[in-house]
Ligand code: AMP
């Protein structure tokens with residue numbers, strides 16, 4: 001059983017439609033994928049419809065932008081009720097923050113001499129509710145100013161670069177509670193990836209368990225072998241679910257091919273058990289796993 005629990009589609013900053021992600025997952029020999037677009041459930045319906053035709057099981061999820069001690073922390077929420085009012089309100093705030101920040105970033109890029117407008121960006125966003133820096137990056141690539149998204153971040157869009165502006169994100173602990181109350185299961189994405197590496201030590205992760213955290217993403221491209229070993233030990237020690245995933249973004253991120261990291265079947269079972277327990281306690285109408 002091949003399971004990849006963290007992927008993006010055109011519903012955020014991936015480059016393939018949700019149905020295409022499902023089809024590609026089938027071609028990559030995957031049995032189960034988690035569709036986890038940024039701050040949005042917008043891709044779930046289309047991906048669900050593709051389960052039968054592709055033979056791939058869908059675990060609906062999302063990757064929520066939070067902040068801990070000033071560092072960006074990405075929180076994966078599996079099988080929540082996206083209509084739970086506190087969750088919906090918080091997602092709305094994050095998405096509104098993304099739009100507001102877009103204007104600021106464009107003003108800064110224009111001040112730096114780049115010819116770019118909001119209309120340019122909107123042609124790249126499609127219908128995605130989560131407008132992100134990758135969409136701005138795609139415009140810079142299309143204009144021939146940089147060669148790919150990675151260079152766009154390095155030169156223009158990364159923290160401290162001329163086009164960077166901060167955006168709203170709620171405290172990680174609050175969001176873990178909100179996801180749990182919504183009936184979903186909260187897992188920290190790439191805990192030792194770029195930004196969050198120095199804030200998410202063992203004690204902090206343990207303290208998040210009190211708020212409902214059930215797992216951490218151990219096998220991720222942002223983690224080298226030593227980090228993975230250490231994170232796996234922490235997960236075992238704390239009885240957290242250890243997941244693995246590609247963080248697939250289609251053509252938007254190299255070296256993140258579907259299935260490049262996997263979640264063990266026993267870990268998925270534990271994750272689903274946690275989600276079921278939270279769903280029961282919440283009494284909410286949570287998202288369900290979609291089997292072909
Ligand atoms: P935003 O959500 O607007 O802050 O943009 C962050 C997103 O940009 C992440 O989810 C990644 O998909 C993408 N990203 C971050 N850093 C890079 C990079 N160096 N190269 C390509 N994509 C990146």
Ligand code: MN
Nearest residue numbers: 008013038249
């Ligand atoms: Mn992304």
Ligand code: MN
Nearest residue numbers: 063074189190
């Ligand atoms: Mn992330």
Ligand code: MN
Nearest residue numbers: 006008063247
């Ligand atoms: Mn991601």
